[in-house]
Amino acid sequence: MAYSEKVIEHYENPKNVGTLDQNDPSVGTGLVGAPACGDVMRLQIKVSDSGVIEDARFKTFGCGSAIASSSLATEWIKGKTVDEAAGIKNSQIAEELSLPPVKIHCSVLAEDAIKSAIEDYRKKRATRGNA
């Protein structure tokens, strides 16, 4: 199976690889997938007081398409509000990267990772608000 140019570009020069401080209250962390399934994504967002995603980082265990999907996801959500980022659909990621049917699950995982990071961030904020 041949990879699209965009997958190769993201795979070879991944954007935003790294780790944010999980304990920072402005950071939300999403960890999705399973080692037994061959892909695990961790996506983190750092959100400003005004609700804008200032920074995003990822680390991914998976195939080239999984790595490219996470790299693209971090690129897209940076600068967006949390609400805007929550609206990103896996189909948009799949289309942008021209993923073949057998790799669609990689884009689903990226969407899940964004949602899971946002959820974590919101939970943290809610707890902080109540304190």
Add this chain to the structure above:
Amino acid sequence: MTLKFPIYMDNHATTPLDPRVLEAMLPYFSEHFGNAASRTHAFGWRAEAAVDDARDTIAQLINAESGKEIVFTSGATESDNLALKGVAEYYQGKGNHIVTTTIEHKAVLDSCKRLEKQGCTVTYVPAGKDGIVDPDDIKKALTDKTILVSIMLANNEVGTIQPIDEIGKITREKGVLLHVDAVQGIGKTPFDVRAMNVDLASLSAHKIYGPKGVGALYVRRSKPRVRLVAQMDGGGHERGNRSGTLNVPSIVGFAKASEILIQEGAAEAEKLRGLRERLWKKFQRELDQVILNGHPEQRLPGNLNVSFAFVEGEGLMMAIKDVAVSSGSACTSSSLEPSYVLRSMGLDEDMAHSSIRFGLGRFNTEEEVDYVGDLVTGKVKKLRDMSPLWEMHQQGIDIKSIQWVAH
């Protein structure tokens, strides 16, 4: 010597044609085009003589008593099908039970599945964690209905060499036929159908630097005489065992490839073992958490199957795209399931996803091995820097302790 790209290290999948084999084949595409079944003229006689010489050479490679015991087929898949289905059908009056293993090639496993639908019962004996099948487990699986044991000489993924010798003693004593899928092993590890009491053996040309599309089934003719029901009807070629006009150029190539192995196989195996160890030592020296899959010694000389923990196999293959290898990762199969061979050996699924098979062959060089060793080491380090699992491992978190949600 300068390296030529891409580098081929997938010699279990197929091997390049040896130039000496091609040279032997060429006349049979042109001037010697005759049909080996044409008994009435020189064109046919020439083709028939070439095929009979080929039978003798291939018989010699496996120490069969006679070239008459070689049935040519389109390849090992057909040989496996013919052996299992042909024996099951012929001996149905005697019994309907077959014993095989969980790590066989699909040509054997799926033939067994079909036979089960037709009333046979099949016992699938698992291999141990090292990929070796215990002959005692085969012995225990035998019943008074068992007609056939089918086991591979060497596994195509992890390269483990099975104790055919011991299994042959058991089957002979019990009066059960023994079929060996010898595709991955011939010419690389000792295989002697007479010494090992093998009754049927599947062979393939393209795994031994011969052409694709041709294989053979060894069918023992005495002590015991093995009988088959043909699975292909037609002109009654191959003593009625397999109809169809013989693929003479490829059969000549198969024989030439066999002849080269008879002469050079032992020396070649030594060379490959050296290259394999060189690559393995490099990984062991420079990387943590690299696990050898299969048995450390009882394996094909050119086979190195390793799991680079916390790095996914297909992701790694993409990083080394100028090197042809294969992986047990699900992403490389259409089923999205990781290798059934590795799983049935008891390997954790994540380690199966992380496995890479290096298959070294006749034309690989030390320079290539050193290049691939450096490249893979560097890319594994790079991908681990991107792996959340590696980060967890380094923080002392056991990834098995996490509740993962399967997807």
